[in-house]
Every structure is written in C-alpha cells, then in structure tokens.
Amino acid sequence: MSFLKLENVVAGYEKKHPILTGFNLTIAQGELVSLLGPSGCGKTTTLRTVAGFLQATEGRILIGGQDYTRRPPHKRNIGLVFQNYALFPHLNVFRNVAFGLRMRRRPRAEIRERVLTALERVGMAGFEERLPAQLSGGQQQRVALARAIVIEPDLLLLDEPLSNLDAKLRVEMRAELRRLQKDLGITMLYVTHDQAEALSLSDRIVVMNSGQIEQIGVPREIYNRPQTAFVARFMGFDNHFAAQVSAHKGERVTVQAGALTLEATYGGTETLRVGETVDVFFRPTQARLPHQDGPNTIPATFEFLTFQGDTVQYFVETALGRFNVITPEELASTDTLHVSIAPERLIVIPHEGTTHV
Amino acid sequence: MKKRGPFSYLTLALALLFLLGPFVVIFVASFGEKRTLAFPPESWSLVWFEKVFATHSFLEAFQTSLVIAAESSLTALLLGIPAAYALVRFKFPGQNALEIVFASPAIVPGLVVGLALLRYFVLVSGLPVMTGLYLGHTAILFPYTVRVVSGSLRNLDPSIEAAAVSLGASRLRSFMAVVLPNIRSGILAAFILAFITSFNNVPISLFLTGPGVTTLPIRMMLYWEYNFDPTIAALSTLLIVMTVLVVQSMERVLNVSAHM
Numbered sequence: 134m135s136f137l138k139l140e141n142v143v144a145g146y147e148k149k150h151p152i153l154t155g156f157n158l159t160i161a162q163g164e165l166v167s168l169l170g171p172s173g174c175g176k177t178t179t180l181r182t183v184a185g186f187l188q189a190t191e192g193r194i195l196i197g198g199q200d201y202t203r204r205p206p207h208k209r210n211i212g213l214v215f216q217n218y219a220l221f222p223h224l225n226v227f228r229n230v231a232f233g234l235r236m237r238r239r240p241r242a243e244i245r246e247r248v249l250t251a252l253e254r255v256g257m258a259g260f261e262e263r264l265p266a267q268l269s270g271g272q273q274q275r276v277a278l279a280r281a282i283v284i285e286p287d288l289l290l291l292d293e294p295l296s297n298l299d300a301k302l303r304v305e306m307r308a309e310l311r312r313l314q315k316d317l318g319i320t321m322l323y324v325t326h327d328q329a330e331a332l333s334l335s336d337r338i339v340v341m342n343s344g345q346i347e348q349i350g351v352p353r354e355i356y357n358r359p360q361t362a363f364v365a366r367f368m369g370f371d372n373h374f375a376a377q378v379s380a381h382k383g384e385r386v387t388v389q390a391g392a393l394t395l396e397a398t399y400g401g402t403e404t405l406r407v408g409e410t411v412d413v414f415f416r417p418t419q420a421r422l423p424h425q426d427g428p429n430t431i432p433a434t435f436e437f438l439t440f441q442g443d444t445v446q447y448f449v450e451t452a453l454g455r456f457n458v459i460t461p462e463e464l465a466s467t468d469t470l471h472v473s474i475a476p477e478r479l480i481v482i483p484h485e486g487t488t489h490v
Numbered sequence: 491m492k493k494r495g496p497f498s499y500l501t502l503a504l505a506l507l508f509l510l511g512p513f514v515v516i517f518v519a520s521f522g523e524k525r526t527l528a529f530p531p532e533s534w535s536l537v538w539f540e541k542v543f544a545t546h547s548f549l550e551a552f553q554t555s556l557v558i559a560a561e562s563s564l565t566a567l568l569l570g571i572p573a574a575y576a577l578v579r580f581k582f583p584g585q586n587a588l589e590i591v592f593a594s595p596a597i598v599p600g601l602v603v604g605l606a607l608l609r610y611f612v613l614v615s616g617l618p619v620m621t622g623l624y625l626g627h628t629a630i631l632f633p634y635t636v637r638v639v640s641g642s643l644r645n646l647d648p649s650i651e652a653a654a655v656s657l658g659a660s661r662l663r664s665f666m667a668v669v670l671p672n673i674r675s676g677i678l679a680a681f682i683l684a685f686i687t688s689f690n691n692v693p694i695s696l697f698l699t700g701p702g703v704t705t706l707p708i709r710m711m712l713y714w715e716y717n718f719d720p721t722i723a724a725l726s727t728l729l730i731v732m733t734v735l736v737v738q739s740m741e742r743v744l745n746v747s748a749h750m
Contacts, residue, residue: 184652212656
C-alpha cells in the first residue's frame, strides 16, 4: 500500500531551474526509505518539498491518500529531525518536547504524560530541566527525536540526523533509530550521504543524482547489484574497465576485455547485445591477490601499498588499467600477482549513452 | 600567547589618551569653581551642577530629548525588526541594494538633505515641531535597528523556525514563540544604540527644532555660544555618567555589547 506518494513533482529554489524535474516515489506505511546521494543530488530538496517548505510547482504529493501538495507546512503533521538538532535554545528539554503538543492545545496533564513517555523512549528521562546548551550532541539529537515523535506524526523526515555525531555514537544511534522506528511503526524518509548508514537502516534505498533517481532497491540489491555507473561508483565499486559483451544469458554475461575473457554478472533488465561495449566494476574488498584463483584472473604488477591497520590496500597495474585491492593480510611476496574476482562480484553495467530497445 | 613588547603598550596608551583624554578634561573641568572653563581648575566646587538643575531650559530640552529618543527608538525598532527579518530570511529583488544601505549607517548623513526638505514640509503644512523631530529621528535610527537586529538574526539557526513550523506553529507564531525570545538581547542592544544615537543627534535636530521646542544637544550649543562657564562641562559629565550607567546595567543583564 502506498502511504506517501510523489507524482511527477517539480520543485526547486529557482523557478527556471528546478532541482526535481518530474520526481516519482512511493513509500509504504511503516517503511524506512533512505534518500542517498552526494551533496547537491536533490535529496534535501525532496525532503523539504514533502515537509512543505518548498512548494512543488508541478505534480502532486499524497499522504495517506490525501492531497498535501498545497497544504501549508504547519498543517501537515510531519515530524522533522535536522542535522544540527535545531532545538529551541531558550526552552528547556521538557518545553522543547512539549512545543508541538502546546501548539495543538492539548491539556496540561496529557502534555506532561506524553512528553515524559517520549523522553523515556529516547533514553532522556531525567533531563527535563536542562537547556539544550547543557547537552551533548547525541543527547540533543535524542531530544530532537522525542520532540518529533511526541506529536505522533504521520511521517517522520530526517535530514542527515547523525552526521554531526562522532563515529562511534553514530553507529549506536543508527541501531537505536531503527529499533524506535520498528517499535512505533512510523514511516520515515531518511536523507543521508553515508552509504553505511543507508545500508544498515533502510528498508529501501533511493540513490539520487542530479535530481533524478538512479536506482531504488533493498540495501542488498543496491550494495551488490548497482544498475548504473553512478550507483556503482557511489557504493564503492572503485575498480572499473571497459569490455565487450561476447555472450549473455540471464544474469551471466561473458565479456571480452583486451585479450582476456571474463565471466561477469548483469543485474539490469534490458537485454545486452553481443559486441556492445559495457562498463565492468568490482570492489577493492571483493577481489583477491596474489594467485590464479577461479575463472577471472587478471595478471598484474605491483605498484605500491598503503597499510590501513585491519587491512592492506594494494595498487596494481594491469592490462585493463590500475586497480586497487584490499586484503586482510600483507602478502609475503609481490613478484607475480594476479587479481581474481568471482563472477558474481564482477558487475556489468551498460555503457552510458548506449540505447536499448 | 605572544608576549607584548613595549611598543604595543605605548600604542595602547596613546590610543587610550586619544579616546578618553577629552572626557577626562571635561570631567575634571566641570568641578572647577571659576566662571571660565579651566583645566586643571584652581579651586573646586559643585556650583555648576547646581546651575544645570536650576536652568529651566536645560530641563525642558532634556525632557524633549528623552521623549523624542524613546518614541523614535521604539518606532525604529518596530519597523526595523520585520525589515531585518525580511532581509535575512527571504530573497527578493533589490535586496542587495537595501543591504548596502543598512550595512553602513555612516551613509545615512546623506539623509540630512531629505530632512531639510522635511523641515520645509513642516513649515508649509504646519506639522508640529515634535512630530517633525519624531519622524526625522525615526528615519535616521531605522538603519541602526535593522543592522543590529539583522546581526542577531543571522546568528540564529533558521532550522529552529522550520522545526517550530513542522510542530504546528504558523510562521507568525513561530516568529513570536521561537525567534523573538532568541534575539532579545539583540533587540535590547538595538534599542540602546538607537536611543543614544537619537539623544546625541545634532545635525537632524538642528534642522527640525522650532520655536519653543529644542533638544538637549541643540540647547547646549546655543548656551555655549553666549556663555563660557563650566555649566556645559557639568551637564556633559552628567550625561556621560548616565550613559555609562545605563549601558553597564544592561551589559550585566544581557551580553549587549556583543551585538553592537
């Protein structure tokens, strides 16, 4: 069932150059969907349009079947959580969380009960009297979360909510956010540029680039089967070379790259033509050194390495270009090297600009 | 921290002398007993302070100045807050030009020409002198209030307004509930600055004062033309002390000087 639906939405800051040009997205009730992409890709624009701070100049926004396109932002019942927390500096924690309920003119006793429950949920019980300036970043974000969920919003929008926290806390908060979302069954639209965050939190990920959706899928699909070169690069498929299709059957594709014949995987829906040029991608962590191993082996010569603690990153030169490969152990010898990649880890993507019928 | 050399202390001393010297001279001279202004005085007395309070025209002008300063500062603030908000939060054509005008109240003396015209208007239309003064002062204070209030608005994270709106507050309501309380000290700073600017103003008042109505600085100038006794020094000392006390007490309540 679609709960939030964006239909051909056109929106942006300058009328002549909208950022979203006919944007379509459907989210089910209780789903957590991430908008993932680099800065400037239109993910925050999408969020602001759903929140009502940006007016869609064309298209429709539906929530629960109702048309929200022209509804002013303060009548949308949508919770918002910001990267910089955006707590009211002059109000204590209790009054920050109570703000939405006071705007809704709820009775005092009810406000008190609901605020305390919300604070309890985010682990901030006992902090009611503190001012935001007296809290750490993580604590402020918990309060901001309580403030957003206490109004029981139809939809919760989160704009890079964990980006200002340190790495360890970020990982902790991810899990907590996910648990809270499951417990409350709340529908969330989550904006992030952090791949790991999107992968660990989301039911589905929408990868965006220049205001367009590159790919929508569950985290495993996005991670393992990118369908465009942009998604592949963004999701960490750092190694890339061009090849020609020599055979194609279902997911399995045989490609010719120079003198090498390689077995690769294709996740797209369009049929590939024999002889067409494709881009082939693989991850540094999903290739192996140094021996011949399996069907796809590429002879390589050692260039240099960087030691990274848990892993070692090797840069090697091959007939197909320079690759980097991350291995758990440092190699005993780098005299004769081969880069080996399992066929299901070698991803074929149609070359950009190639049209398919 | 780097250690300061003797040269920097010398510079500091010169700067202080330059800034505070005139005040010290006036302050000391106001306690002289002789009929002519002398520094340092040969004998000491409070007689000139007594004379300030005994001179009816000073008291009257002081009252006029207070009323004009209070009224025009408040009005400039009431106009300046929404103007500052619009400048900081919205984008509209002509914004850059407006910002340049408000960025430097030093440009404002150009307004004197306009106010000279207002004077003409006052004469022709028979507008009361107090009204003319009030309008003129409001006009010169407006850029100050806009500038100071914009400063504190720029320091306020716009997303807290978005947060308030998402929680169900209308734009107006979120302005009242979230923006105003957080720019309180900026507003107070703007008021003090505007008040002092109005209170000390000479050029605008010079054009707009009329028969029977004079502001204190103008009254002081007129007095000085015919009398060379230390009354003016005593009055200046009183004004300096008053200003310092007001700013000090405000400073203690709110961190006002950070906004000026």
